[in-house]
Amino acid sequence: MDYHDETIEDSSTYYSEEAGQQEDTSGIVGIIYGDVGTNELKCSVTAPLQKGEYVQIPHEEVGMVLGQVDSMERKTDLSDDKALLMSQGEMMDIKEKVLAKISILGYRDERGLLQNPNVPFKAGSPVMRASEDLIINVIGIKHNEKTGAYIGMLMGHDIKIHLDINDMVSKHVSILAKTGGGKSYITGVLVEELLKHDVTVMIIDPHGEYSSVRDPGTSSEFNSAFGVTPRGYPDQIIEFSANTKINKDAKPLRFTMSNLEARDILALTKVKNIRQALPALKKVLEMIKANKPTFSLKDVIRTIEAQEDSNNAQLIQELNYLDEIQIFAERGTKLDELVQKGKMTILNMKGTEPDIAELIVNRVTTSLFEMRKINAIPPMLLVVDEAVNYCPQQGTTACSKIMRTIAAEGRKFGLGMVIITQRAAKIDKNVLSQCGTQIILKITNPLDLKAVISSVEGLTTGTTEEIQQLPLGIAIVCGAGLQVPLFVRVRPRESRHGGETVKIIED
Numbered sequence: 001m002d003y004h005d006e007t008i009e010d011s012s013t014y015y016s017e018e019a020g021q022q023e024d025t026s027g028i029v030g031i032i033y034g035d036v037g038t039n040e041l042k043c044s045v046t047a048p049l050q051k052g053e054y055v056q057i058p059h060e061e062v063g064m065v066l067g068q069v070d071s072m073e074r075k076t077d078l079s080d081d082k083a084l085l086m087s088q089g090e091m092m093d094i095k096e097k098v099l100a101k102i103s104i105l106g107y108r109d110e111r112g113l114l115q116n117p118n119v120p121f122k123a124g125s126p127v128m129r130a131s132e133d134l135i136i137n138v139i140g141i142k143h144n145e146k147t148g149a150y151i152g153m154l155m156g157h158d159i160k161i162h163l164d165i166n167d168m169v170s171k172h173v174s175i176l177a178k179t180g181g182g183k184s185y186i187t188g189v190l191v192e193e194l195l196k197h198d199v200t201v202m203i204i205d206p207h208g209e210y211s212s213v214r215d216p217g218t219s220s221e222f223n224s225a226f227g228v229t230p231r232g233y234p235d236q237i238i239e240f241s242a243n244t245k246i247n248k249d250a251k252p253l254r255f256t257m258s259n260l261e262a263r264d265i266l267a268l269t270k271v272k273n274i275r276q277a278l279p280a281l282k283k284v285l286e287m288i289k290a291n292k293p294t295f296s297l298k299d300v301i302r303t304i305e306a307q308e309d310s311n312n313a314q315l316i317q318e319l320n321y322l323d324e325i326q327i328f329a330e331r332g333t334k335l336d337e338l339v340q341k342g343k344m345t346i347l348n349m350k351g352t353e354p355d356i357a358e359l360i361v362n363r364v365t366t367s368l369f370e371m372r373k374i375n376a377i378p379p380m381l382l383v384v385d386e387a388v389n390y391c392p393q394q395g396t397t398a399c400s401k402i403m404r405t406i407a408a409e410g411r412k413f414g415l416g417m418v419i420i421t422q423r424a425a426k427i428d429k430n431v432l433s434q435c436g437t438q439i440i441l442k443i444t445n446p447l448d449l450k451a452v453i454s455s456v457e458g459l460t461t462g463t464t465e466e467i468q469q470l471p472l473g474i475a476i477v478c479g480a481g482l483q484v485p486l487f488v489r490v491r492p493r494e495s496r497h498g499g500e501t502v503k504i505i506e507d
């Protein structure tokens, strides 16, 4: 029977808006009707219920079974003609009923395995609000505060969701959403949890948004069911930047010239005549290296100038520009200054040219990887915001290779990655596909949606619509030790969020 064709009965026997205001203490939210399956059933709703909510249904053979509201429909007898009359002020008596489609998630058998009943449920059986214990048990939510990062609560329920930190380090994480979707906000939540657990973190921060983790936040949701109180992390943040003129709280980030090849240096300049400049620079570097183990960019410039070759004018000009931004120095920033156990290092790229940022990310992440191989730094997570800048699907950057290497091999050496992007379709698939945990917020671009659906296990094309409609603050979380994708209400930030959307008019 197709329930769309049913006749509408008296609304008093069904859930109506007024009746819905009274909480049903029995926990019953509906009654099974129509043709019933083992994976799916329909229920006539008698108490407030929402799409996505978990329900439990007694099954005569296997006991309580967990289900989830897949879709809901309010059926009414208001025809378009009557609606027109209503718009002209006429009163109408509207009969209505609310129907829901429930998909069955299953139950745990005596061995603890997730099973679905083999025999359909009985029509007329009650559908109840699911108990927290059943939800936790069936969908396998682990409450391990010692190894878990508390990121929020299960949508519609007061159940805290923890992501396994060891799992994140060993299998990487992707955070995917359109611009303004809340990626940086939830990254802040994640970072707070990592710091609370003394996990070492480095974050590539394109806009200097994460320095505010030092300060306590001002969320309106403090003291709510989330149980979050304001807190800053001033003692656990170290900040570096190549541009300390605008990032005044950051320490300067400097590199030595010694490992740099002529080609690497030229890649940072806008020198046009590479054919002429490359051999010239190579020769000069060889000359200097033969005399001095450490040298500065100034030494290189002086040596080229001494040759008095007019062909080198542009090269000198470009090297002077590099020298002005002071990224190279005789003494570079040491890795043990840059990475400290239990602290978060912010590489603040605000005010740093993209090609210089690529060079920085390449050099720093290459050292992280090498140092983790020999256990010279603690196991850690590398968080890459706006990762398209560093590992795009099309074209290469200075760090494409190292990003792929860490994605593929980082797990062996305790170097996890969190990849954050607005454009899932534009990120190197080799990197994205290595992420075992996905945090998905609202995405609307069809290409990005396609990339997400095809790269994440457990997501069906039916989820596409849900991802498009996710409200701000709700995330779909997959992986991280979870058995099914979960809708999570992101917890408020303890610390201040530095990426507030700028309003043109204050309200």
Ligand SMILES: Nc1ncnc2c1ncn2[C@@H]1O[C@H](COP(=O)(O)OP(=O)(O)OP(=O)(O)O)[C@@H](O)[C@H]1O
Residues within 6 Å of the ligand: 177, 178, 179, 180, 181, 182, 183, 184, 185, 186, 422, 472, 473, 474, 490, 491, 492, 497, 499, 500, 501
């Ligand atoms: N869970 C949340 N609760 C409350 N406010 C939120 C939440 N998530 C995001 N916001 C707000 O939404 C706005 C955009 O969030 P955010 O800066 O995290 O977006 P984004 O995805 O990082 O965007 P972009 O791609 O432009 O960097 C911010 O003003 C932030 O305060």
Ligand SMILES: [Mg+2]
Residues within 6 Å of the ligand: 183, 184, 185, 499
């Ligand atoms: Mg952001």
